[in-house]
Amino acid sequence: MRVLQRTGAWLAAAAALVVAGAGPVQASEGAAAAEAAGSPSTQARIAIEGQFPGSMYDFQAYWFTDVGNWWQSQGGAPFAYYRFPAPGEWYPSPCGDGPDDSAAFYCAGDDTVVFSQALATRIWEGTLDLTGQHGGEAAGDMGVVYVIAHEYAHDVQFEQGLLTAGLPSIATELHADCWAGAYARAKQDAGLLDTTDIPEAIATAARVGTYDYADPQFHGTPEQRVAAFQLGLDSGRPADCAPVLETLPG
Protein backbone atom coordinates (compact mmCIF):
# COMPACT_ATOMS: atom_id res chain seq x y z
CA MET A 1 0.00 0.00 0.00
CA ARG A 2 2.75 2.35 0.90
CA VAL A 3 4.54 1.63 -2.34
CA LEU A 4 1.43 2.15 -4.39
CA GLN A 5 0.82 5.42 -2.67
CA ARG A 6 4.29 6.59 -3.43
CA THR A 7 4.13 5.46 -7.03
CA GLY A 8 0.84 7.23 -7.37
CA ALA A 9 2.32 10.35 -5.90
CA TRP A 10 5.07 10.25 -8.47
CA LEU A 11 2.63 9.85 -11.35
CA ALA A 12 0.56 12.70 -9.96
CA ALA A 13 3.64 14.87 -9.68
CA ALA A 14 4.61 14.10 -13.26
CA ALA A 15 1.13 15.00 -14.47
CA ALA A 16 1.18 18.21 -12.48
CA LEU A 17 4.49 19.09 -14.08
CA VAL A 18 2.91 18.97 -17.50
CA VAL A 19 -0.12 20.96 -16.49
CA ALA A 20 1.59 23.60 -14.44
CA GLY A 21 4.73 23.81 -16.53
CA ALA A 22 6.91 23.81 -13.45
CA GLY A 23 10.58 23.59 -14.35
CA PRO A 24 12.42 20.46 -13.34
CA VAL A 25 15.59 22.43 -12.64
CA GLN A 26 13.75 24.56 -10.15
CA ALA A 27 12.36 21.48 -8.44
CA SER A 28 15.78 19.84 -8.35
CA GLU A 29 17.34 22.82 -6.67
CA GLY A 30 14.54 22.78 -4.12
CA ALA A 31 15.29 19.22 -3.10
CA ALA A 32 18.99 19.85 -2.79
CA ALA A 33 18.40 22.95 -0.69
CA ALA A 34 16.02 21.08 1.59
CA GLU A 35 18.56 18.37 2.25
CA ALA A 36 21.30 20.85 3.00
CA ALA A 37 19.25 23.11 5.20
CA GLY A 38 17.23 21.18 7.71
CA SER A 39 17.49 18.53 10.33
CA PRO A 40 18.71 15.31 8.76
CA SER A 41 15.95 13.09 10.04
CA THR A 42 13.15 15.02 8.40
CA GLN A 43 14.56 17.05 5.55
CA ALA A 44 16.68 14.30 4.13
CA ARG A 45 13.89 11.79 4.36
CA ILE A 46 11.82 14.14 2.30
CA ALA A 47 14.51 14.07 -0.34
CA ILE A 48 14.63 10.31 -0.68
CA GLU A 49 11.11 9.45 0.28
CA GLY A 50 9.10 10.70 -2.62
CA GLN A 51 9.04 14.44 -2.68
CA PHE A 52 11.75 14.35 -5.25
CA PRO A 53 11.65 16.61 -8.27
CA GLY A 54 8.72 16.17 -10.55
CA SER A 55 10.05 13.47 -12.83
CA MET A 56 11.92 10.19 -12.75
CA TYR A 57 14.72 11.88 -14.67
CA ASP A 58 15.19 14.44 -11.92
CA PHE A 59 15.08 11.74 -9.26
CA GLN A 60 17.78 9.76 -11.06
CA ALA A 61 19.92 12.84 -11.66
CA TYR A 62 19.65 13.96 -8.05
CA TRP A 63 20.81 10.66 -6.61
CA PHE A 64 23.42 10.13 -9.29
CA THR A 65 24.95 13.41 -8.20
CA ASP A 66 24.68 12.38 -4.58
CA VAL A 67 26.53 9.12 -5.24
CA GLY A 68 29.28 11.11 -6.96
CA ASN A 69 29.50 13.44 -3.98
CA TRP A 70 29.79 10.46 -1.66
CA TRP A 71 32.66 9.07 -3.71
CA GLN A 72 34.38 12.42 -3.45
CA SER A 73 33.94 12.22 0.31
CA GLN A 74 35.85 8.95 0.14
CA GLY A 75 38.86 10.77 -1.19
CA GLY A 76 38.38 10.20 -4.88
CA ALA A 77 37.45 12.51 -7.70
CA PRO A 78 35.16 10.37 -9.81
CA PHE A 79 33.45 11.67 -12.86
CA ALA A 80 30.87 10.14 -15.15
CA TYR A 81 28.24 11.43 -17.50
CA TYR A 82 24.71 10.20 -17.24
CA ARG A 83 21.86 9.60 -19.64
CA PHE A 84 18.40 8.67 -18.44
CA PRO A 85 16.46 8.12 -21.66
CA ALA A 86 12.73 8.68 -21.59
CA PRO A 87 10.51 5.78 -22.69
CA GLY A 88 11.17 5.12 -26.34
CA GLU A 89 14.08 7.53 -26.47
CA TRP A 90 17.22 6.45 -28.30
CA TYR A 91 20.75 7.08 -27.11
CA PRO A 92 23.60 5.91 -29.35
CA SER A 93 25.96 4.30 -26.86
CA PRO A 94 29.37 3.15 -28.09
CA CYS A 95 28.83 0.00 -26.02
CA GLY A 96 26.87 -1.64 -28.79
CA ASP A 97 23.20 -1.61 -29.50
CA GLY A 98 21.52 1.56 -28.42
CA PRO A 99 19.90 1.38 -25.03
CA ASP A 100 16.26 0.47 -24.88
CA ASP A 101 13.68 0.79 -22.15
CA SER A 102 15.42 -1.96 -20.14
CA ALA A 103 18.88 -0.35 -20.14
CA ALA A 104 20.99 0.14 -17.04
CA PHE A 105 24.72 0.08 -17.66
CA TYR A 106 27.97 1.98 -17.50
CA CYS A 107 29.91 2.38 -20.73
CA ALA A 108 33.59 3.23 -20.43
CA GLY A 109 33.65 4.17 -24.12
CA ASP A 110 31.89 7.45 -23.42
CA ASP A 111 32.23 7.38 -19.61
CA THR A 112 28.47 7.37 -19.29
CA VAL A 113 25.91 5.67 -17.11
CA VAL A 114 22.74 4.91 -19.04
CA PHE A 115 19.64 4.08 -17.01
CA SER A 116 16.32 4.23 -18.78
CA GLN A 117 13.46 5.91 -17.00
CA ALA A 118 11.15 3.04 -17.95
CA LEU A 119 13.38 0.51 -16.20
CA ALA A 120 13.70 2.77 -13.18
CA THR A 121 9.93 2.94 -12.98
CA ARG A 122 9.63 -0.85 -13.12
CA ILE A 123 12.20 -1.17 -10.35
CA TRP A 124 10.38 1.42 -8.27
CA GLU A 125 7.10 -0.42 -8.75
CA GLY A 126 8.68 -3.81 -8.05
CA THR A 127 7.58 -5.27 -11.37
CA LEU A 128 11.11 -6.08 -12.53
CA ASP A 129 11.97 -9.59 -11.42
CA LEU A 130 14.44 -11.50 -13.57
CA THR A 131 13.87 -14.89 -11.99
CA GLY A 132 10.20 -14.52 -11.15
CA GLN A 133 10.94 -15.60 -7.59
CA HIS A 134 11.20 -12.31 -5.78
CA GLY A 135 7.90 -10.60 -6.26
CA GLY A 136 6.06 -9.41 -3.21
CA GLU A 137 8.98 -7.92 -1.33
CA ALA A 138 9.38 -4.23 -0.80
CA ALA A 139 9.87 -2.05 -3.83
CA GLY A 140 10.35 1.65 -4.06
CA ASP A 141 12.65 4.57 -4.47
CA MET A 142 15.68 2.98 -2.79
CA GLY A 143 15.68 0.22 -5.38
CA VAL A 144 16.32 2.84 -8.03
CA VAL A 145 19.04 4.46 -5.91
CA TYR A 146 20.71 1.06 -5.49
CA VAL A 147 20.92 0.64 -9.27
CA ILE A 148 22.33 4.15 -9.66
CA ALA A 149 24.98 3.42 -7.01
CA HIS A 150 25.80 0.10 -8.71
CA GLU A 151 26.31 1.71 -12.12
CA TYR A 152 28.30 4.58 -10.68
CA ALA A 153 30.50 2.00 -8.99
CA HIS A 154 31.43 0.70 -12.42
CA ASP A 155 32.69 4.16 -13.31
CA VAL A 156 34.88 4.21 -10.21
CA GLN A 157 36.06 0.68 -11.00
CA PHE A 158 37.04 1.87 -14.45
CA GLU A 159 38.89 4.88 -13.06
CA GLN A 160 40.75 2.58 -10.66
CA GLY A 161 41.64 0.14 -13.42
CA LEU A 162 39.50 -2.67 -12.06
CA LEU A 163 37.31 -2.95 -15.16
CA THR A 164 40.33 -3.50 -17.36
CA ALA A 165 42.23 -5.81 -15.01
CA GLY A 166 40.98 -9.00 -16.62
CA LEU A 167 38.67 -9.87 -13.74
CA PRO A 168 35.63 -12.01 -14.48
CA SER A 169 32.62 -9.80 -14.98
CA ILE A 170 30.74 -11.39 -12.09
CA ALA A 171 33.52 -10.25 -9.75
CA THR A 172 33.22 -6.61 -10.77
CA GLU A 173 29.43 -6.86 -10.77
CA LEU A 174 29.25 -8.13 -7.20
CA HIS A 175 31.96 -5.70 -6.19
CA ALA A 176 29.73 -2.92 -7.56
CA ASP A 177 26.86 -4.27 -5.48
CA CYS A 178 29.10 -4.16 -2.42
CA TRP A 179 30.03 -0.56 -3.12
CA ALA A 180 26.34 0.24 -3.54
CA GLY A 181 25.85 -1.24 -0.08
CA ALA A 182 28.59 0.96 1.36
CA TYR A 183 26.90 4.00 -0.14
CA ALA A 184 23.56 2.91 1.33
CA ARG A 185 25.22 2.62 4.73
CA ALA A 186 26.39 6.22 4.45
CA LYS A 187 22.85 7.35 3.70
CA GLN A 188 21.56 5.27 6.60
CA ASP A 189 24.13 6.68 9.00
CA ALA A 190 23.22 10.20 7.88
CA GLY A 191 19.59 9.57 8.77
CA LEU A 192 18.46 9.75 5.16
CA LEU A 193 16.63 6.43 5.01
CA ASP A 194 13.32 5.31 6.36
CA THR A 195 12.69 1.79 7.58
CA THR A 196 11.65 0.49 4.16
CA ASP A 197 14.62 1.73 2.18
CA ILE A 198 17.16 -0.98 2.98
CA PRO A 199 14.61 -3.76 2.38
CA GLU A 200 13.82 -2.07 -0.93
CA ALA A 201 17.45 -2.12 -1.98
CA ILE A 202 17.90 -5.74 -0.90
CA ALA A 203 14.74 -6.82 -2.69
CA THR A 204 15.94 -5.09 -5.84
CA ALA A 205 19.36 -6.75 -5.59
CA ALA A 206 17.53 -10.08 -5.44
CA ARG A 207 15.28 -9.21 -8.35
CA VAL A 208 18.16 -8.36 -10.67
CA GLY A 209 20.06 -11.57 -9.94
CA THR A 210 19.75 -14.58 -12.23
CA TYR A 211 20.84 -18.20 -12.44
CA ASP A 212 21.98 -17.84 -16.03
CA TYR A 213 25.54 -18.97 -15.37
CA ALA A 214 26.33 -19.39 -19.07
CA ASP A 215 25.48 -15.79 -19.87
CA PRO A 216 28.73 -13.84 -20.37
CA GLN A 217 26.94 -10.91 -18.76
CA PHE A 218 26.03 -12.99 -15.71
CA HIS A 219 25.91 -10.62 -12.74
CA GLY A 220 25.38 -13.17 -9.97
CA THR A 221 22.55 -15.06 -8.39
CA PRO A 222 19.96 -13.24 -6.30
CA GLU A 223 21.67 -14.66 -3.21
CA GLN A 224 25.11 -13.49 -4.31
CA ARG A 225 23.90 -10.01 -5.16
CA VAL A 226 22.14 -9.61 -1.84
CA ALA A 227 25.19 -10.93 0.01
CA ALA A 228 27.49 -8.51 -1.80
CA PHE A 229 25.22 -5.55 -1.07
CA GLN A 230 24.93 -6.63 2.55
CA LEU A 231 28.71 -6.84 2.89
CA GLY A 232 29.07 -3.22 1.87
CA LEU A 233 26.11 -2.18 3.98
CA ASP A 234 27.53 -3.82 7.08
CA SER A 235 30.95 -2.26 6.57
CA GLY A 236 30.28 1.13 5.06
CA ARG A 237 33.86 1.20 3.79
CA PRO A 238 34.52 0.71 0.07
CA ALA A 239 37.90 -0.83 0.80
CA ASP A 240 36.23 -3.69 2.64
CA CYS A 241 34.62 -4.74 -0.63
CA ALA A 242 37.97 -5.67 -2.19
CA PRO A 243 37.75 -9.37 -1.18
CA VAL A 244 34.66 -9.69 -3.38
CA LEU A 245 36.95 -9.38 -6.39
CA GLU A 246 38.74 -12.57 -5.31
CA THR A 247 36.10 -14.61 -3.54
CA LEU A 248 32.51 -14.30 -4.62
CA PRO A 249 30.06 -13.87 -1.74
CA GLY A 250 26.87 -15.81 -1.23
Ligand SMILES: [Zn+2]
Ligand atom coordinates in the same frame (compact mmCIF):
# COMPACT_ATOMS: atom_id res chain seq x y z
ZN1 LIG B 1 26.88 -3.91 -13.28
